[in-house]
Each structure stands twice: as C-alpha cells, then as structure tokens.
C-alpha cells in the first residue's frame with residue numbers, strides 16, 4: 065500500500081566507529097519549522113544524520129518513511145563545522161538584522177535516519193548545549209547512544225522516541241529500561257487499517273502520563289516524492305487523501321478516548337521540508 069521511498073541498507077553502530085571522535089556523519093542541515101511534537105511551530109534547524117538501522121524500509125516495518133537519510137550520501141563533519149552551519153542557517157534568515165537576545169535558545173532538532181547509532185552524539189549535544197542551543201532528538205528507541213543514559217543526557221536534550229514494530233514478531237516489543245527512563249515523549253504512529261501492524265498501540269502506554277504521548281497518523285503517498293520536490297498534503301497527485309483522512313480520524317479518536325495528544329505532520333501543510 066505504501067510507496068517505498070529512498071530505501072537504503074541497514075547500518076549498525078559499528079559502521080560509525082571508524083570516524084573521528086568529534087565528528088558525525090551528516091546528510092543535511094537546513095532551516096525549517098518543526099512540524100511535530102512538543103516544539104511544533106518553532107523555528108528549527110534540522111541536523112539530519114545519515115543512516116538508519118531500519119534503512120531497508122520495506123522489510124523493517126517502515127515502508128511509509130519518506131525521509132532520505134541514505135548512508136552513502138552522508139558527509140563527515142566536525143562538531144565545529146556543524147555548529148557553524150547551524151549558525152549560518154539562523155543568521156542568514158533573520159527578519160531583523162542585528163538580532164540579539166541573550167535569553168533566546170534557538171532550537172536544533174537532531175534527527176535521521178537514526179541519530180542514536182552514532183555514539184559521538186553524546187559529546188555533540190553537550191557541545192551544542194554549551195553554545196546556547198536548545199536541542200531535540202528524534203529516535204526510534206531501538207538503542208541509546210553510548211553513555212546517553214549514564215551521562216543523564218535529558219539535562220541537555222529533549223528526547224522524543226517513535227517506536228517501530230519489530231520486523232520479526234510484527235508487534236511492539238518493550239523498549240529497554242534505559243530508553244524508558246531517558247525519553248521525554250513518545251510519538252506513536254497509527255494506521256486506520258485493522259490489518260496494519262500500526263493499528264495497535266504498544267502495551268506500555270498505560271504506564272505513561274497520557275500528556276507525554278503523541279499520536280501521529282500516517283500520511284499515505286500514492287507515488288514517490290521526487291528528489292527536488294517538497295511534499296505537500298495539498299498535492300492530491302502525491303497524497304492519497306482518503307486513506308490519509310481515515311488515519312487522521314483514527315488518530316483523533318484514540319486521543320479523545322485516552323487523553324493523548326494529537327500530532328499532525330504540519331510541515332506537510334506548510335510546504336517546507
């Protein structure tokens with residue numbers, strides 16, 4: 065049913081161990097509006113890291129993933145180079161020349177692919193935090209970067225975990241204890257079709273504060289997004305409106321019945337990446 069886009073190979077933490085300590089493998093850095101979750105509507109610079117342990121999307125229970133994180137197209141950048149690029153993105157776009165406010169902490173969203181595969185992430189978020197940035201990390205929760213839990217990284221970054229179905233059991237399995245303890249919010253993807261593995265909800269939601277759980281309806285594409293195309297919910301040639309609407313209605317019902325929060329991919333309404 066889903067058009068598989070930018071399928072890749074699966075990579076593990078070992079793949080990144082050959083890179084120098086103060087570097088990350090980066091796919092892209094760009095200014096946008098955060099479209100989902102607790103920072104929805106915030107100006108944000110996205111740092112998209114390359115590679116995912118579920119890169120083979122069609123067999124890893126992520127066939128609807130529209131993100132291009134192909135590991136072979138990543139570039140190794142030092143922390144200084146990434147920080148400099150983030151600042152360039154911000155400074156070049158302020159409406160107000162000479163913008164200056166010491167109490168403002170611009171938002172950096174570190175996403176992927178899967179950011180937690182790169183163990184240098186822990187040093188990087190401490191580095192960025194020291195430069196005055198507010199940080200959000202988006203992860204599938206399959207693992208934490210080395211020392212993330214030991215170093216209490218929730219002091220430096222807000223972690224949003226969007227768990228995925230296990231490709232073998234076709235069900236949600238429990239997250240590791242250290243992931244449960246480290247995450248700030250869960251984002252659960254839902255599909256209205258009763259035969260979809262994403263129709264169910266993970267059992268562990270009952271142990272969480274409902275206000276920390278976002279329910280996010282899957283967007284259904286009817287063709288692939290072109291390399292230079294910005295996906296838009298208004299593009300009926302791209303989006304299967306009826307199936308997407310059914311997912312929205314299903315997500316709204318789940319939220320109404322359980323006190324969870326609804327999270328739409330609002331960047332798709334805005335025409336931004």
Ligand code: SF4
Nearest residue numbers: 116118126129177204
């Ligand atoms: S885990 Fe996330 S980034 Fe990786 S393929 Fe699945 S949805 Fe895409």
